[in-house]
Amino acid sequence: MDMAIAGEGALSPVTAFALVGALGVGAQWIAWRLRMPAIVLMLAAGLIAGPATGLFDPARDIGPLATPMISLAVAVILFEGGLSLNLRSLSDAAEGVRRLVFIGAPLGWLLSALCLRWGAGLSWASASVFGGIMIVTGPTVIAPMLRTARLARRPGALLQWEAIINDPLGALAAVLAFEYVLVAYTATEAESAIFALVLGIGTALILGAAAGFGLAWAFRRAKVPEYMKVPVLFAVLLVVFAASDAVLHESGLLAVTVMGLVIANANLPSYEELRRFKEHATILLVSGVFILLAASLDFTALEELDWRAILFVAIVLLVARPLTVFVALTFTKLPWRERLLVALTGPRGVVLVAVAGLFGERLQQLGVADGALIGPLAFLLVTVSVVVHGFTLAPFARLLGLTAAETPGVLIVGGSHWTVGLAEALKDAEVPVLIADANRSHLRAAREAGIRIFFGDILSEAAEHRVEVQGFRTVVAATDNDAYNTLVATDLGPEFGREFVYQVAREKGERSRYQLPASLGGRPFGDGATYRELNRRMWQGWRFRVTRLTEEYGLEEWREKRPHAVLLGSIDEDGVFAFVSPEQEDDLKPHPGTRLVSMLPPEDDNKRKAA
16 A cells, blocks of 8 residues: 655644644633733744744645645635725724825835845845735734724724735735736746736726625625525635636735625625624634744744844834835824824734745746745744734833723713712722713713713714724623613623623513523623612612722621622722622632722611711
């Protein structure tokens, strides 16, 4: 029997895929627990598993499938990015995004090529091709950074839109430069190269737009059953990418981005379900791609780099990127702080490494010797930019005052006597709080108390544009409508995390015929009182109290002195508030310095004052 025998230490493909998933998702989970940039840990995990220990080698363990898998994963990532580009979300960032794309991209290409030529010492052929790729700032790294830094809406939108739109443009710029080099190094006619480029870009735009409009039409008219929408979406995505790429290499990235952009602005009823599923898929794909790319790195290739490589990276991050942004955003209404933040934030990601490695090999085949340096330079740039920006974006944004809130706040849905009392207690404890209600009269007391309010439906498009949700960590739905509370908690659960979304108990929730599935609604808090009961207590004289615990005065002493108090939540040493559900109170082990937020009945409150 003639069978190929795997080399010593080789993993089976199934084991290799399992290892990639475990390392990628595990790195993201550890990063979440440690509050570190996830990209940094994913790079470290890939390097340790790959070139550092030799445990995993994609070329050896997965074989020729590794490269096409990365290409398809990047296509899905860019499609998900396009799917998040709703034109209505641009609002006041539209002018800045246009300038970063139409002025910043060409200028960035030029400055990057100059950095490569005079900084890294590459030939003009390699510098022009790699400079086009360097336009990209990487949605795969920007998205996790924005999630961690919790930027204000406008600078966050600028960075997100620039990254997603410039990613396929960077790949196409590299194609354009490569076609020019191809004409210069071979007998290929310039006319045929230009025709191929125009045909490829035109095909990508037409295929992407046609697929997006076609899917929107089919979904809106129920031509596709609900349970098949995501599979159909995936299948069409892969077909569009493959068809466009067959006409012009790397044009598939533009096609899938356009397809996602069209669907995002089609106002589909099932859009949120599609977007959330794609977000979950993207998290897995980003993890896998970073592990594969890091594990594929050859340390011997890095040995070919010298001190000029470090000079090149420094010039790109400290000169080329800031100069590009400042020139592009000149004469706009954007404050200088926002310009500075965007100028000093330009991490590169998956697309840069994947496309750079491909074109580096192609340049070598044409006889451009220093094309071999493109791959190592790309990985060095990605690693340094990810580490630097991953650790500096959040503190730099806080220094400039461009975070949604210094301390994660509480979003209260529903204005009432009880919610205003809670908001006042949290405000006095320096916890950011906002009350939202669609009934203006319900907000009168909150307005008089100096509490931030939003007049309108918290699920509306207006709320999406005007409420800085990045500044809030916890949501409590506390209106007089149980069905609406359940809707709010269910809708906002995936965005905030279901463990941070609460609602007042339903009036008839205990009866079996009224009980809803566990997947709907928010978590209970306090003693599970209903809207009526909470507000009745306020009229009876109950009051909110915030009590700081110490070494001598702990939870047991607090409970002993306030036997009838209802514990609602706690504020930790960082000023972050968290509700306490009924089942959590017995397991609560607060540290000294923690503040307890509770409701005291009149008798306990009077005893406290007398003491």
